[in-house]
Amino acid sequence: MKKKICFLMIFVLLMSLLPAFGLANPVKAQETQVYLNGVKINMGDALPCIVNGRTMVPVRLFSENLGATVKWDNTTQTVTIQSEDVSVKLIIGKKEAVVNGKNKTLDAAPMVISGRTMVPLRFIAEAFGAVVKWDKEASKAVVVWNVKIKDSTGNDVTVPAGLNRLVVLNTDAAESLRILQIPDEFIVGVSDTVKTDPYLGFENKESVGSWQKPNFEKILSVKPQAVITYGKWPDTTLEDNLKPAGIKVIRLDLYKPETYDNDLKTLAKIFGRVKTAEEFIQWKANKTAVVVDRVKDLKPENKVKVFGIWSSSLTATTWKTFAQNTAVHQGLESAGGINVARDMKDYPEISPEWVLEKNPDKIVIGTYDKDVIGYSVKDNTNVSKLRDSALVNPVISQTNAGKNKEVYIISTKLFGGNKTYLGSLYLAKWLYPDRFKDVNPSQILKEYFEKWLGIPMKGVWAYPEP
Template sequence: MKKSLLAIPLALALLSGSMSSATAAEDRKNKVVVDGAALENTTPLILNGRSFVPFRALAEALDVTVTWNDKERTVNAISDDVMLELTIGSKQALTNQGNFDLDAAPMIKNGKTYIPLRFFAETFDAKVTWDPENQSIYMTTPPAAMAVIGFYTLGDAQTSSWTDLFTMDYPGTGIGNTDLVSELALGWYSMDEEGNLLPNNPYYWNRPADWESVLGAAGDYRMKTEMTIHLPEKDPTLLTLLTDEQVKSQAITQIVKEVELYDGVNLDLEGLGLGQSEEQIVKTQSQFTRFVSDLSEQLRSNNKSLTLTLHAPNSVYKGYDYKSLGGVADQIIIMAYDYTDPKSQQPEPLNKVEQAVELAKAVVPAEKLVLAINLWKEDEETIQDKIAIAKRHHLKGIALWRLGLVQNDWNGIRQQIKKRY
């Protein structure tokens, strides 16, 4: 917390950058917009050039714990190592960093307690911008501690996962972006119709000849590794895997043997439920959940984790029972994309991504959910919009599809996510 920021009047500066598409379609008048989403039933008060906001709504948006002392008429707020006390009618603010003079005192109006916005927000490291045309306030919360999973594939000279991660050409290593990435989903495996694990994916996720050096470098920079098993939509192997007990048993045996080299398994089995009747979907969900449960049991007995990379609940692929799967998997990556033409470069619509998160969160604990971002379609600004959704819903983290495509967009990620070290 910087003392020089604490008593600055609200600047009448124009909002920089383009508006988030999450709020562009709604009325922008008299709003408090936090990380791209307007706070419901919250209208700022503008008095003598100062902005006031209901303290409870603001505190919740900043994930700050607040209490109200009716006898002393004080507001107390605590977050991490910051403590703040404000008193109704007093221009004196008390913090664990010292005492500060306010330009305006907190007040009670229409039964609500209003506090000076800029002082409160910047005390907790949020950034505030004023939009004078619409009399609205835009706030960006500080970087959050979140997991970042990077899908690691072979790529090519222009989209090298190695170079994107370490910011050095192979085999050189450096901190690079490993201070953000906590886990690698190593997309190197597939399966055949007999349940045999294939180390060279017949589609486009091939295991490099020097793959063991990737595991070694991941260990050096304290990144977890998961072997990713990928079967795309319409691959006949998946149907056999779910319906043939012998094939399923063979697959689980081989996965458990191979996972000794990794921290866990990431299953990316795609296309389930497309075009099926409701009865068929229920059956498919049950078959997939049973396979996942059997695999999870074996992995846990070997102290290995299980991640599921799943189509979003609001996609056309309905063969995934999120509630049941959330009970057996350690984490679920929501593929909240492909809502638009896969060949287009149009960013994924925020309303669909938010809906996907809300549907998943309704049946799976937020701390198990990870939001996947398809970097083929996003830029630095729209990536931040997606991360903001994960922050607002207190998800475990984000997943980047894929390393090699982030490149200059790391700057936007760093503005939203706290470094690991």
């Protein structure tokens, strides 16, 4: 009998120590859902749950969706959550925590369930300045958070909590919202270019005019909480007309290769989709790392001289090209080429004589003509005609590129913009076919459409296909 009592005492003691050692807690958990500013938080296989009346969430995924980082100290069983202005330290099995250097008491101790560290939703949300409401009918927790961001102009912006009525003027922002899986019903109005883009799927949304000169009356009529637009366009008359109505203007470019990743994470932060943004950015980095790796050892004398123009230049008397500070320049040089306009800046006008003097080895022509190239084009008929006309152009035909038929056509969607990294795959294979024999740019573009935009890949994007 004494042995049985002793065994039971030891068993009870060990069970009481389980939380302290981070083992799976012997608790009965009821699954639930958590929404952040109207968007369901994607938890993967780590589901939020209710334990003893308290909603518990996976600490890493929830915090990272708020734009914070999480560190785990296995020795002390301590979780540290750090953002720009919030620091939280929690210990498994303890109801004491430290928030921004101050001691706080939790209603429920952090615990480990099925190998996941779970923390009380209300505590962690309120530490970040959010408010938690319980929707009894839907059996879900709704987190409402005023999000502080820095936009593309460098200004600090506080985005209103529960943002679920948006007007989108920026086509690149509209595509990024697709990547982040923001619900369609959140978009109540779009610019003409967003509405008519053949693959974004916003053709049924209310048009509010052009992205450069929107119709303010139409914007006001759809009653948005915020308008997403470019950093520079339209000018501040947008704020002047919308601010009196309480409509927030969010300026995010999302088209510049050098700032795209940061812009995407900023947009994601508004909707609690930082984790999704980081997954996409990692995918992008993985897919394009091959270009960096295979051109890094090219010596300057072995690099290909390349010239980039828009198709409209073929019929113009004065041509414009792309120099430093442009996405096209970045795309050409990231693919290992020497942009013949690299010593100039922005979009300089150049003469036919200048082109002949530079004598590029290869020429890449970008076009935005939807009858020639892009998602809705069914065959190569028009794009091949455009290339043929370029080959007989009186200037191009006298260059090495023209003589050797090293002239290529690419969609402007891939040649200077939010998908320049995808265009660089096509460029690299055109410039150095031997180095990229095993790379299939179209297959990677197909993966982008299907995996991240959730639509089938269609159309003609580059010609001739590398």
